[in-house]
Amino acid sequence: MKTRCASCVTATRFLRDGVIPKPRASSIATRGLAHTITTFLLITMAPALCSLAQNLPMFRWENFTTANGLPDNHVFCVLVDDKRIWAGTENGLGLYEHGAWKTYRPSDGLGHQAVLSLAADRRTGDVWAGTMGGLSRISAGRIDTFTQLNSGLSNDIVYGVGVQGDFVWTATAAGASRFNVRTGQWDLFNATNTPMYEIWTYAVSPAEDKVYYAVWGGGVLEYDVKTERWKDYNDPDGETEMVLMKDQGLIHEITTSVSYVDKILWVATYFGASRYDGRYWHNFLAKDSGLPSNFLNQVKAVAANRAWFSTDKGLAYFDGANWAVYRPALDTHRPEMWVRDEQGKITTIPVQTAPAHNYILGVDFQGDDIWVATAKGLSHGIRQGSTERQPALPKNTPARKK
């Protein structure tokens, strides 16, 4: 395994030890006079602001912390399951339902209190949780856990999980695993049977035709469902942290997330993001895009040209031309939204609320709303107005309970 840079180590420490990078989380809302003035300005200026915002989505953010029932403020992942919200935290799996939180821990059968990844089997209603102690299936309240000791799972550290038909794919610290829920058979994929030269798989995005893996330090792996063959995508600049040949391949080998939607592959790395349409690569860097940082924990595409990016400096949305960033300001920690248009012009949008923290680890969608896992709580972005020309969220996501 190669030597990792300082920023990589920081992120890894967060996942491993729960050490959170500064700055502190912002407070949810400012009260008193300032609050009143801001509200007035927002109401009166909303149409103009929306115009400035290139019709990018605006949200009112409600944040959940341990103060209102979240199991832990370190939230690794979030999953919207119809009207239920699952939050994978460092100290248990939280389920938000009917306005209250319920927590699952190892005493309930969960593999480990640290829940790193979540996936729903939309057909069966089961939820799969990748933990630091195995893979857990939550099915109507019953939890069964598969570990490297009691099953064919390759490793107990399950960074990523995804469901594709009867298969549950996992990204673990020792390669990829595929579990057939019908037969109980496990297939392992690693350096022995794929081009995976680094076995620390970090995320998986399964679809009907392809399954993509983000391999931390090993680029991206593609599994063709039809041919059952693997192919790797790597940074043409090698393992350096320089970008000598932008848009000629994957932006970096240290990949953290993949998202495959509408036959388009999106990749998040600690050194920028990539988009691949099967022929051409396009890379995004903070210096020439609206990304607030090159340090990405997740990318989640909603369409061929639209995606959400979870970075260490805020949540970013790209609509194919324009960018929006949502976060507590890095200096003042006050709620902030800024927009970068196609020409590179940046506009700051006054907002009243922001996600709980600028260190974002993942998102999921509920109708027009968005749920955001952060290092200091779980945030619910409640969509304000309908000024979008296009939906910022994927079709067919379950509607939020009104």
Next chain:
Amino acid sequence: MRKGMANSAAQRVGGIAVVSFFVSFFVLGIAARPAAKRAAAGRENYLSPIEMVLSLDGGLLYVVCESSDEVRVVDTQSGKVVATVPVGRVPRGIAASSDGSVLYVTDSWSDNVSVIDATKNKVVQTLPAGFEPTGVVVDQPGTTLYVANRLSNDVSVIDLKTGREIKRLLAGRGASYLASSPDGKWIYCTHIYPNPAAFRTPPVSEITVIDVLRQIVVERKLLHNVAGVFHVAVSPDGKLGAAAQLRPKNLVPLAHVEHGWVFGDSLTLFGQDVGEPVQIPIDELDRYYALPWGVAITPDKSKIFLSAAGSENVTVIDVADLLRSVKARPRPFVNDLSASADYVMARIGVGHNPRGILLSHDGKRLYVANRLDDNISVIDTASDKVVSTIDLGGPKNIDAVRRGERLFFTADFAFQGQFGCSNCHIDATIDGLQWDLEPDGFGRDIVDNRSLENLAGTEPFKWNGGNPDMPTECGPRTEKFFFRSQSFTQQQVTDLVTFVYSLPYRPNRYRLPNGELTPAQERGKSIFERTLAKNGTPIPETNQCAYCHSGPKFTNQRQIDVGTGKPTDRSPVIDVPQLPDVAYSAPYLHDGSARSLEEIWTVFNPKDTHGVTNDLTKDELNDLIEYLKTL
């Protein structure tokens, strides 16, 4: 039982017969061998009726015959068989479409569902299902079929328009029986095995509740201290559900049968009428009604009928009295056997091994499938008397296998009729439990339940190899040690042995249809047969997998210390178990401490004494397990 009732069952219990252990041992040891050979030579083709449905007008009774692979159609007026419909192997469940024109029969050993055109009495289609499909219900619109799969522990959801199995829902272990709520909104699934759990913890089973509209599992009603749940029924008003079940006492020594129940026979009630699910006893203080199986609730909700597969009778429960008792008694009261006197109205004697029971549409008749008599008892539900018996036309000669099967399934030989062989070997399989059998102190010499499939050639028996042959295992050990009551005669032991030896392997679902192995299975076979460790060091012959697990049954029939003994075991020397169909018999090792095949080596083989496995990668261990599943 309520005061004044004739206790016919109690009268059947004789005193403890005194038969010489030594005479039995030697004589039966000689007698059993020829019996096994006779069984192999050929046997009567019995029917074994197990489940039923009625036509819409009640004029035809469709009877699933498990042993003859067919459905027999009976005219309920004449009591005559009017048609026979061949279906797949070992059919176990049946359901009718709401208009009665289509029947669905689960073929448990073919892993499919036979679709019968009821107007032609002909199979017109087969639908795919999971491993060992058993219970089946069709939704009210007739668009979706639900099938409980006993070996894959799930429920198949089958689109009847396309004939495709669209998904499987996770159920409990041994998913077997289904019932729909009267409004069609919910389906309840029960299971013959408890859910997997930590070693030496009380068993927990579940009633799985499926939301029919969303086609997902929405609830699991936990049944604590329950292992073995059979039929489930819901009252026509949807407010009362009842599931037949066993409550085993497997964590304390079984040998003290005379001091208290080994199994409690009970019902779990659920629904609006009772609030939180409540377990109620069916047994009496000095008499047990073993293996509660089929459940039916009358249309007016006045009575619950419950067949006792091990006691050859049907229990009648007064629902009003039952609900009063449930309300009045502090919970739990399932271990208070005096409670049954509150609500049990009658015990109606029927045939051997009564299984499925079915009420006529007007509730005036109850049909009881006497599985080991090849007939149907018809009970008048007003008088609670058997008014007729429908002969399904099976062989009249009762051969040794069938005589042995009756002995296997009856509880009549045990003290107070508490249990029979099939209490632990449910449907002649396992029960998923680990038992504290010996009277050697609590928690000592724990043993896992072993499979009974194709046992000839796997002697000796018991995990310590202490019983040299099957007559010893079935005879003195069972009758004296377990049952503490009547002894078998020489002929009975011979018959019982003949039946046990007649049990075949069930189909193995992990082998390819062409008999070849998958690449993973091939790699696993190489590991199983290897003689060298990965570093080239020779593996001592006695530590090679294929040394102990050799021969056609994958056992060398010896007793060996492979390091899996526990401090609580009398001896670390363990009988080498046979391996065929090992995939279905979790948990593993002699005491059931390994919850999965993987744990045999990842947890319980630290010093490479149970084969050399610590040099294997995870991939290779997975390959080995894939191979073992094919055996």
